[in-house]
Structures are given as C-alpha cells and as structure tokens.
Amino acid sequence: MxxxxxxxxxxxxxxxxxxxxxxxxxxxxxxxxxxxxxxxxxxxxxxxxxxxxxxxxxxxxxxxxxxxxxxxxxxxxARMTPERIMDMFETAAEIEAMCVRLATYRMTPLERSHLIELHDASEPIVKKGDFDAYDTFNRAFHEAIYHATHNSFLAEEAIAIRHRLMAFRRAQLQQEERLDRSRAEHEAIMQAIAEGDGEMASRRMRAHMLNAATALRRFIEANKFG
Amino acid sequence: MxxxxxxxxxxxxxxxxxxxxxxxxxxxxxxxxxxxxxxxxxxxxxxxxxxxxxxxxxxxxxxxxxxxxxxxxxxxxARMTPERIMDMFETAAEIEAMCVRLATYRMTPLERSHLIELHDASEPIVKKGDFDAYDTFNRAFHEAIYHATHNSFLAEEAIAIRHRLMAFRRAQLQQEERLDRSRAEHEAIMQAIAEGDGEMASRRMRAHMLNAATALRRFIEANKFG
DNA sequence: GAACGTATTTTTGCATACACAAAACAGCCT
DNA sequence: AGGCTGTTTTGTGTATGCAAAAATACGTTC
CATH class of the missing domain: 1.10.10.10 (Winged helix-like DNA-binding domain superfamily/Winged helix DNA-binding domain)
Known part of the structure; x- marks a missing residue:
C-alpha cells in the first residue's frame, strides 16, 4: 500500500x-x-x-x-479579483462534489471506517474550538475522500486546487459557529455516504464548499480586498 | 506532424x-x-x-x-501506466461533464447559437473524413463549452487537462466510425443543452468522453503500450 | 505641439563558472 | 563475504557574465 x-x-x-x-x-x-x-x-x-x-x-x-x-x-x-476567487471556489466545490460521489461508490470498507474514525475524532476539536487542529483534521478528511475515489490523478488535482485556494487562508474564517456548521455539514455528507447515495453526498459536499466560499466572500467584501 | x-x-x-x-x-x-x-x-x-x-x-x-x-x-x-492514463481520462470526462452542466444553465443565447454553428459546421468535415480538421473543430467545440460556464478558472483548468491528455494523441484513434460516433454524441449533447437539461447533457458528455477513452484503451492494450 | 525615428537604458534569456550535496566507489575492519 | 567509513565522482543548486530584445529617453522633422 x-x-x-x-x-x-x-x-x-x-x-x-x-x-x-x-x-x-x-x-x-x-x-x-x-x-x-x-x-x-x-x-x-x-x-x-x-x-x-x-x-x-x-x-x-x-x-x-x-x-x-x-x-x-x-x-x-496575477490579478486576483473577488470574482476569480469565487470561480476558484466554485471549481473546487464541484471537484470535491465529484470526488465524494465517486468515493461513495468505490470506497472500501476499510476506507469507510477510516473516514468515520476521522469524523468522530473531530468532535472534541470542535468542542474545544481549536481552529488549527480543525484545519488539520479538515484537510485529512477531504484528502481521505480524494483517496477513496481510487483515481490517483483526480486526487492529485483535487489536492492541487485545495493548495491553491489555501493561499487565501488569511481569511481563515475563524468564526465559532462556522466550525460547528462545518462539522454538521460533514455529518450530513457522512450520512449520505453511509447510505451509498453518491448523488446526495455530492450535493451536500457542494453546498458545504459553497457555504465556506460564501463566508469568505463576506469577509472579502467587508475588508475591501482585491 | x-x-x-x-x-x-x-x-x-x-x-x-x-x-x-x-x-x-x-x-x-x-x-x-x-x-x-x-x-x-x-x-x-x-x-x-x-x-x-x-x-x-x-x-x-x-x-x-x-x-x-x-x-x-x-x-x-513520470511513469505513465495505462491505469494512470485511464485515471486522467476519467478525470477529464468528469470535468467536461461538469462544464457542460454549468454551461447549459448559464450560456447566453449568443453562446448557444455559436455552439450550434460550430456543431453544424462539423458535418461536412465528418463526411470528408478529415481527421485534422475534426480535431480542430472538436477542440473549439469543447472550449466553447468551457467558456460558456462563465467560470474562467474552471475553463482554464479544463483546457489544461485537455492539453495534458493531448500528449497521448499518438493514439489518435483515426478510425472512420469513431468520427461518426463522436459527432452523433455531440448531437445528443446539443439536444440536451437545447432542452436546458444540464444533468442529461452532463451524463451524455461523460459517456462521450469515456467512449473515446475506451477506444484509446483498446489501442493501448493492442500495442502493448505502457 | 505631435509624430516619428534613433540612441540609451533596462531587463530578460542564455551561457559559463563554481559550490556543495548525494550517489558511487574503494579500502579497511570485523 | 559482508558491512562500515572515507574518498572520489557525478550532478544539482546557485552565482555571475554577456548578448539580444523591450522599454524608455531623446532629438529631429513636420
């Protein structure tokens, strides 16, 4: 392996x-x-x-x-207008949605249990409000999904795009309730995966990503960034 | 060449x-x-x-x-195994599917008519069996769809992946009937777009791309390539 | 005063030179 | 024989120098 x-x-x-x-x-x-x-x-x-x-x-x-x-x-x-950043987020959201759909249909039982473990482990992190730890977990969670697509090229592309978006982590959205909502959205995605409903997992993942993007957009506009 | x-x-x-x-x-x-x-x-x-x-x-x-x-x-x-190439094709297929779905919902009437023009112009090319001309048209057709997503970042990514796959054009599948089938598949995609059914356009585009990939896979295996 | 052509400067693209890390090798030891 | 260690060798990473192409400044002409 x-x-x-x-x-x-x-x-x-x-x-x-x-x-x-x-x-x-x-x-x-x-x-x-x-x-x-x-x-x-x-x-x-x-x-x-x-x-x-x-x-x-x-x-x-x-x-x-x-x-x-x-x-x-x-x-x-490169001129990074708010529009372009939103385009990047939308693309990332669509790719993540694609990944979780494929992953739902292809993941092995082992990969599924690993993902569940990861998700469960995030609860105390949210409770503590540890943003750095949640960031690390979040990355691992999403990358586990990429990996479970059993398409290494797609996984690499997804990681690359995530990395490119990471450049705007200064708007790290360190808002208490966003952490809660993020985990709740993960929960919903996990449920769809458990039911083997890739389409639903996909829609929920897209919504999850776009929520994060919307939060960022508010931050951007508030800070007159761009 | x-x-x-x-x-x-x-x-x-x-x-x-x-x-x-x-x-x-x-x-x-x-x-x-x-x-x-x-x-x-x-x-x-x-x-x-x-x-x-x-x-x-x-x-x-x-x-x-x-x-x-x-x-x-x-x-x-880089070691380019057949598996990896298929992974690349699958990723490309999914991204193309994503693009045509978004494009269906977002394209302007002008963009729609441009796409129709392009598609119509491909008929005599197929009749003549002009592979080079069809390749040029095909590229324009797909890029018109990327553009119609109104997401420039996504469009660039799609072009980049198409470019990367282009490296394997040596298996250019110069088979008469593939040209015909390719246009027929475009036709089906166009119809779904005309009906405003992005999901169907998406499914048909994915099938279209995977057909091309399957044809390539046969070629690869026949030639013991890898 | 504006437009154009030329000289100067600036900056990239490439060549060459050098320093240092990592593989390859040799010799020594157990 | 096999493994460890010091040395050689190979090849990357970086610095510097040089030439050509842009950018700029300048003067001339209308």
Missing part, C-alpha cells in the same frame, strides 16, 4: 523554495498587489540571492497561477 | 520552449521510457544548449506532470 503523502521530506529548504513561499505569501496577503511587475534582479537583491533561484521561484508561482509570465516581458502578479 | 500543442501566441519561440516541446513529444511517444533519468548536462549537449533552458523546460514538464523532480536528486520521466 502506498501511503499517500510522502513528500514531507524537505530536509534543507532549497533557496528557490524559500523565495517561492515568501512571494506566495506576499501575494496571498496582498502585500504585492495585483498587476505589479516583479523584477528579477530587484527580487534577487531583496532576498540576498541571485536571479537564478528567483527565476525558478517565479516559474513555479506561474504554474500555481499566482503570477503571469509574458515571454521576454517579465512577470506580473 | 505533432505541432500546435501550445498556443500560437508565441512570436519567436524561446529556447526552453523548443526543448520542452521536444522532450514532451519524446515522452509522449515513449521514446523516453518511464523512470528514465534526465541528466541536465546530457540534455543540454543533445540540444546544443546550456543547462539553464534545459532546467526550465524540465520544471515546466514537471508542472504538466510528465516528469518528476526529486530535490537534489535529479529528474525522471
């Missing part, structure tokens, strides 16, 4: 990784505003490095959609 | 683009077998270039999933 997440193996963080993470953070937090030109030499100076790792970092950011490269014309921060 | 896999927006082709395309082709055609180590200096010599553009090409291939990079341990050709 392959474990699933194996690349936690970054012993010594590579330079371009540090630069990429730093830039990703600055873009996500809005420090670098949309459309801003990213000069390679300038960034190299800022990070005390050469242009080489900066270039590599920028290309990776481009692959993640955070920046846009124009051949021979430099790199600019 | 294998041209136009990228957008024609690049005036003068950059060196790393040429290298990337060449490598992508060699990987797709199986010239470079799965698991093979890709030495940067070696490739640089082969292309008469330096390591710099080779590195960039390899990173882009990694972003497209054709190779795998292990930090400080080089790059290897």
């Amino acid at each position: 392959t474990d699933g997440l194996d690349n936690a193996a970054e012993d010594r963080e590579l330079l371009f990784d540090r630069i990429r993470n730093a830039l990703a953070d600055e873009i996500a937090t809005g420090k670098l505003e949309a459309g801003a030109a990213l000069d390679e030499q300038q960034l190299a100076d800022r990070f005390g490095a050469s242009r080489t790792p900066v270039r590599e970092a920028l290309r990776q950011l481009a692959a993640n959609g955070l920046v846009e490269v124009r051949a021979r014309r430099g790199v600019v921060v | 294998t041209d136009g896999l990228d957008n024609a927006a690049e005036d003068r082709e950059l060196l790393f683009d040429r290298i990337r395309n060449a490598l992508a082709d060699e990987i797709a055609t199986g010239k470079l077998e799965a698991g093979a180590a890709l030495d940067e200096q070696q490739l640089a010599d082969r292309f008469g270039a330096s390591r710099t553009p080779v590195r960039e090409a390899l990173r882009q291939l990694a972003a497209n999933g054709l190779v795998e990079v292990r930090a400080r341990r080089g790059v290897v050709v």
Whole structure:
C-alpha cells in the first residue's frame, strides 16, 4: 500500500523554495498587489540571492497561477479579483462534489471506517474550538475522500486546487459557529455516504464548499480586498 | 506532424520552449521510457544548449506532470501506466461533464447559437473524413463549452487537462466510425443543452468522453503500450 | 505641439563558472 | 563475504557574465 503523502521530506529548504513561499505569501496577503511587475534582479537583491533561484521561484508561482509570465516581458502578479476567487471556489466545490460521489461508490470498507474514525475524532476539536487542529483534521478528511475515489490523478488535482485556494487562508474564517456548521455539514455528507447515495453526498459536499466560499466572500467584501 | 500543442501566441519561440516541446513529444511517444533519468548536462549537449533552458523546460514538464523532480536528486520521466492514463481520462470526462452542466444553465443565447454553428459546421468535415480538421473543430467545440460556464478558472483548468491528455494523441484513434460516433454524441449533447437539461447533457458528455477513452484503451492494450 | 525615428537604458534569456550535496566507489575492519 | 567509513565522482543548486530584445529617453522633422 502506498501511503499517500510522502513528500514531507524537505530536509534543507532549497533557496528557490524559500523565495517561492515568501512571494506566495506576499501575494496571498496582498502585500504585492495585483498587476505589479516583479523584477528579477530587484527580487534577487531583496532576498540576498541571485536571479537564478528567483527565476525558478517565479516559474513555479506561474504554474500555481499566482503570477503571469509574458515571454521576454517579465512577470506580473496575477490579478486576483473577488470574482476569480469565487470561480476558484466554485471549481473546487464541484471537484470535491465529484470526488465524494465517486468515493461513495468505490470506497472500501476499510476506507469507510477510516473516514468515520476521522469524523468522530473531530468532535472534541470542535468542542474545544481549536481552529488549527480543525484545519488539520479538515484537510485529512477531504484528502481521505480524494483517496477513496481510487483515481490517483483526480486526487492529485483535487489536492492541487485545495493548495491553491489555501493561499487565501488569511481569511481563515475563524468564526465559532462556522466550525460547528462545518462539522454538521460533514455529518450530513457522512450520512449520505453511509447510505451509498453518491448523488446526495455530492450535493451536500457542494453546498458545504459553497457555504465556506460564501463566508469568505463576506469577509472579502467587508475588508475591501482585491 | 505533432505541432500546435501550445498556443500560437508565441512570436519567436524561446529556447526552453523548443526543448520542452521536444522532450514532451519524446515522452509522449515513449521514446523516453518511464523512470528514465534526465541528466541536465546530457540534455543540454543533445540540444546544443546550456543547462539553464534545459532546467526550465524540465520544471515546466514537471508542472504538466510528465516528469518528476526529486530535490537534489535529479529528474525522471513520470511513469505513465495505462491505469494512470485511464485515471486522467476519467478525470477529464468528469470535468467536461461538469462544464457542460454549468454551461447549459448559464450560456447566453449568443453562446448557444455559436455552439450550434460550430456543431453544424462539423458535418461536412465528418463526411470528408478529415481527421485534422475534426480535431480542430472538436477542440473549439469543447472550449466553447468551457467558456460558456462563465467560470474562467474552471475553463482554464479544463483546457489544461485537455492539453495534458493531448500528449497521448499518438493514439489518435483515426478510425472512420469513431468520427461518426463522436459527432452523433455531440448531437445528443446539443439536444440536451437545447432542452436546458444540464444533468442529461452532463451524463451524455461523460459517456462521450469515456467512449473515446475506451477506444484509446483498446489501442493501448493492442500495442502493448505502457 | 505631435509624430516619428534613433540612441540609451533596462531587463530578460542564455551561457559559463563554481559550490556543495548525494550517489558511487574503494579500502579497511570485523 | 559482508558491512562500515572515507574518498572520489557525478550532478544539482546557485552565482555571475554577456548578448539580444523591450522599454524608455531623446532629438529631429513636420
């Protein structure tokens, strides 16, 4: 059996990784505003490095959609309008819905019991209101569903999109009742899975994701972000 | 023979683009077998270039999933088993199904008439049995649907996945009756769209994609590919 | 004053050079 | 023989230099 997440193996963080993470953070937090030109030499100076790792970092950011490269014309921060973020959330919601539908029909009894265990374990976390722990659980919960689709490519895509959305975790929605509602929605999804009703699980998952997105939209609009 | 896999927006082709395309082709055609180590200096010599553009090409291939990079341990050709290719096709089918469902509910009358025009124009192409022309049309047809979702992020993702699958176009299924069937399936999808039945359009699109995948699977198994 | 063409500057794309980590190898020990 | 350890070797990660293409500044012409 392959474990699933194996690349936690970054012993010594590579330079371009540090630069990429730093830039990703600055873009996500809005420090670098949309459309801003990213000069390679300038960034190299800022990070005390050469242009080489900066270039590599920028290309990776481009692959993640955070920046846009124009051949021979430099790199600019991708403009992340609220509309685009909502598009991303909708896409993520649809993909999650797709995953849970396939997972419902394909998961093994072992995978099902594992998911139930995970879900049960989240109750005390909600009770305590531990946001970080819930975030970790939530990720594991959703990734367990991806895995249960028995489609590794789809699982990777789902993880990638989740990762891209993670960039906006600064609006982490640390609201008490959202934690409660989130778990209640998980509960409903679990029930549909238990009944083997993939379509219902799918609809509930979509609603679950869109609820989170709506909460984020409110946050975005309140903070005049974008 | 294998041209136009990228957008024609690049005036003068950059060196790393040429290298990337060449490598992508060699990987797709199986010239470079799965698991093979890709030495940067070696490739640089082969292309008469330096390591710099080779590195960039390899990173882009990694972003497209054709190779795998292990930090400080080089790059290897991703192992593309038939199972993985089928996973990719299933994912593509599900995403296409998702797109056509959303498009059915959201497309404007203008977009609808454009799609009808496209579909009508494909009839003489099928009659003539012009595979290249049908390929071009097919792409336009599907991309029109992506666009009609009015979700630009989703549209980009769909295009990206279609692009990744394009790597396996060597099994281009140049079979007369497949062309006919493909258009007939489009016809059925169009009808569901016309009736405003997104769910039915979705199911038919999924079937359409999976038919193509099944045809490919037969080809793969017949050719002992993998 | 505006439009155009040219010179200058800036910045990317590529080449080369170097440092250091990890595999490959050799010799030594048990 | 087999395993451990120090050394060599290979190859990646990073720095720097150079040339060409954009961007910009400038002067000329109308």
